Amino acid sequence: GAGVSQSPRYKVAKRGRDVALRCDSISGHVTLYWYRQTLGQGSEVLTYSQSDAQRDKSGRPSGRFSAERPERSVSTLKIQRTEQGDSAVYLCASSLGDHLGEKLFFGSGTQLSVL
Amino acid sequence: AQSVTQLGSHVSVSEGALVLLRCNYSSSVPPYLFWYVQYPNQGLQLLLKYTSAATLVKGINGFEAEFKKSETSFHLTKPSAHMSDAAEYFCAVGGGGYNKLIFGAGTRLAVHP
Numbered sequence: 001g002a003g004v005s006q007s008p009r010y011k012v013a014k015r016g017r018d019v020a021l022r023c024d025s026i027s028g029h030v031t032l033y034w035y036r037q038t039l040g041q042g043s044e045v046l047t048y049s050q051s052d053a054q055r056d057k058s059g060r061p062s063g064r065f066s067a068e069r070p071e072r073s074v075s076t077l078k079i080q081r082t083e084q085g086d087s088a089v090y091l092c093a094s095s096l097g098d099h100l101g102e103k104l105f106f107g108s109g110t111q112l113s114v115l
Numbered sequence: 116a117q118s119v120t121q122l123g124s125h126v127s128v129s130e131g132a133l134v135l136l137r138c139n140y141s142s143s144v145p146p147y148l149f150w151y152v153q154y155p156n157q158g159l160q161l162l163l164k165y166t167s168a169a170t171l172v173k174g175i176n177g178f179e180a181e182f183k184k185s186e187t188s189f190h191l192t193k194p195s196a197h198m199s200d201a202a203e204y205f206c207a208v209g210g211g212g213y214n215k216l217i218f219g220a221g222t223r224l225a226v227h228p
């Protein structure tokens with residue numbers, strides 16, 4: 001595809017359940033980020049990963065959040081035992097390299113609501 | 116540590132009027148600063164970035180921003196607003212390594228006829 005795509009667009013989960021959010025990034029992009037965007041509070045990086053032919057370095061956010069990258073252009077963010085405070089928009093972004101200032105390409109996000 | 120504060124969660128201007136969106140940052144290392152725009156149902160798009168070169172940075176769609184170290188500011192301006200500028204704008208700071216950015220809470224810009 002031409003850009004970063006995320007699925008699902010909306011997700012409703014019962015508190016305590018696990019959820020998985022998918023990101024398809026741009027082919028050839030090395031670095032992939034997951035951000036959490038909370039209304040009125042800005043966005044924070046949850047995890048990032050780099051991959052090349054030899055190795056994959058995946059960020060390991062603490063606690064209930066984890067990210068997997070089964071293919072270079074695919075990432076899955078997993079949230080275990082969801083809490084109401086996890087309700088937010090989860091953004092995926094990728095970049096060609098990992099240098100500071102490199103342009104990030106964002107998906108349109110997954111809006112998660114935990115009831 | 117780094118942080119970003121965007122002053123004003125909502126800004127409303129008339130078409131043709133000056134747009135000014137405020138951003139102040141805090142950083143213990145020389146910062147890289149960014150403005151991103153988000154249109155409804157779309158991902159964040161880079162408007163412009165400051166990476167320690169010229170302090171006045173020009174971006175897409177007629178926007179520009181000036182880095183002022185003494186004021187720790189990076190305000191976004193556009194001389195004349197268009198209806199199509201209505202969107203949410205995010206200021207971000209980086210510099211702690213790799214390309215991990217910290218975003219502000221965003222400013223929603225409304226443009227009325």
